[in-house]
Amino acid sequence: MEKIRMQTPLVEMDGDEMTRILWQMIKDELLLPFVELNTEYYDLGLERRNETDDQITIDSANAAMKYGVAVKCATITPNAARMTEYDLKEMWKSPNGTIRAMLDGTVFRTPIVVKGIEPCVKNWKKPITIARHAYGDVYKNAEMVIPGAGEVKLVYVPADGSPEQTVSVHNFDGCGIVQGLHNLDHSIESFAKSCFEYALDTKQDLWFSTKDTISKKYDHRFKDIFADLYENQYKARFEEVGITYFYTLIDDAVARIMKAEGGFIWACKNYDGDVMSDMVSSAFGSLAMMTSVLVSPDGKYEYEAAHGTVQRHYYKHLKGEETSTNSVATIFAWSGALRKRGELDGSKELMDFADKLEKATLDTIESGKMTKDLALITSIQNPEVLNSQDFILAIRKNLETML
Numbered sequence: 001m002e003k004i005r006m007q008t009p010l011v012e013m014d015g016d017e018m019t020r021i022l023w024q025m026i027k028d029e030l031l032l033p034f035v036e037l038n039t040e041y042y043d044l045g046l047e048r049r050n051e052t053d054d055q056i057t058i059d060s061a062n063a064a065m066k067y068g069v070a071v072k073c074a075t076i077t078p079n080a081a082r083m084t085e086y087d088l089k090e091m092w093k094s095p096n097g098t099i100r101a102m103l104d105g106t107v108f109r110t111p112i113v114v115k116g117i118e119p120c121v122k123n124w125k126k127p128i129t130i131a132r133h134a135y136g137d138v139y140k141n142a143e144m145v146i147p148g149a150g151e152v153k154l155v156y157v158p159a160d161g162s163p164e165q166t167v168s169v170h171n172f173d174g175c176g177i178v179q180g181l182h183n184l185d186h187s188i189e190s191f192a193k194s195c196f197e198y199a200l201d202t203k204q205d206l207w208f209s210t211k212d213t214i215s216k217k218y219d220h221r222f223k224d225i226f227a228d229l230y231e232n233q234y235k236a237r238f239e240e241v242g243i244t245y246f247y248t249l250i251d252d253a254v255a256r257i258m259k260a261e262g263g264f265i266w267a268c269k270n271y272d273g274d275v276m277s278d279m280v281s282s283a284f285g286s287l288a289m290m291t292s293v294l295v296s297p298d299g300k301y302e303y304e305a306a307h308g309t310v311q312r313h314y315y316k317h318l319k320g321e322e323t324s325t326n327s328v329a330t331i332f333a334w335s336g337a338l339r340k341r342g343e344l345d346g347s348k349e350l351m352d353f354a355d356k357l358e359k360a361t362l363d364t365i366e367s368g369k370m371t372k373d374l375a376l377i378t379s380i381q382n383p384e385v386l387n388s389q390d391f392i393l394a395i396r397k398n399l400e401t402m403l
């Protein structure tokens with residue numbers, strides 16, 4: 001069989017621990033035998049980040065902006081324990097944070113839906129994708145404990161010397177607390193654009209929710225920015241594709257989600273997205289079955305698994321013990337990136353390969369062969385629990401019959 005050619009390079013960002021082991025297995029068994037892989041390789045493993053003073057992360061993000069499509073392995077975000085473990089020069093920042101900031105992107109998380117792993121919300125038939133705004137609100141707040149009676153005010157001091165603006169927050173007659181939040185028009189616009197672009201890209205309806213009836217300036221600003229962009233830049237394209245943009249209050253959205261079938265994107269403010277993405281992922285079954293894609297406002301894509309480096313399994317692996325680590329989300333990161341690369345290059349062959357790789361993976365699970373984490377939650381009778389390597393080999397067998 002002739003291998004599938006790739007015209008433009010795909011940016012490959014390697015990572016750490018157990019997912020780094022899976023990464024190589026996936027390449028060796030599921031990609032390299034079938035595709036003439038054309039990647040620009042960046043090793044984001046912690047050792048290399050430390051050697052290069054984290055320049056490698058910046059270089060990889062620049063490459064993602066240049067080529068438009070990247071695939072990333074999970075990476076360690078250093079903490080105090082990692083400083084000693086890897087003898088680090090500095091507590092390097094999270095690569096995901098650096099890449100997201102450079103691409104000014106939004107993260108979309110989608111569960112992989114497969115027969116045998118049913119969501120606990122029984123009417124959810126299709127995935128619900130959550131888009132979380134990644135700037136401001138409570139995550140960049142200013143807080144104060146108020147020790148006793150007195151007034152708290154919000155004061156804006158214009159840089160150009162024009163008169164100050166003041167509003168009273170509260171006139172305290174005793175102890176209390178206060179919190180100041182902010183956001184930026186530019187950041188909200190980027191978030192909105194990424195959401196509209198991704199909805200068009202995946203041909204799914206877009207929902208957005210805030211509490212604008214109560215927060216008449218702050219949340220209302222989010223609503224207005226989304227509405228303006230939609231009216232002026234996206235409405236015609238949405239109508240052409242046959243998808244809708246739907247705005248509703250956050251509590252109405254939550255109530256509707258429970259009764260919905262799925263198959264849409266739900267854009268959430270930072271805090272709502274933090275909370276709701278954990279709810280949706282646990283209701284769909286497993287963190288190991290969650291994919292994640294970072295989308296920039298100008299349509300650059302970085303695909304990855306939502307889970308981390310699975311450190312506990314890696315230590316077992318190092319001791320020579322058998323592991324049964326789920327590679328599905330990492331495989332789907334590759335298939336997502338290859339499909340997008342194929343789409344941009346007009347390579348139907350590459351897009352077909354990505355579809356088949358996903359189908360071979362899902363068929364493997366549906367035939368009862370799976371990793372331990374899925375065997376624990378599946379409705380399939382007597383599942384066959386495979387180790388990390390054998391699960392990937394079982395997928396390869398299925399894939400070979402399709403090509």
Ligand code: NAP
Nearest residue numbers: 074075076077288306307308309310311312325326327373
């Ligand atoms: P984790 O790697 O997601 O793993 C937490 C636990 O979830 C595992 O111990 C395992 O449970 C289960 N799990 C996750 N993925 C699995 C898979 N593919 N197959 C089977 N089980 C899976 O989170 P963590 O242990 O908190 O973090 C480890 C490292 O990952 C940290 O250094 C963190 O900084 C990094 N991290 C990176 C990213 C990223 O790059 N996107 C995201 C999150 C965390 P059992 O042990 O019970 O089997």
Ligand code: MG
Nearest residue numbers: 273274275278
């Ligand atoms: Mg959370």
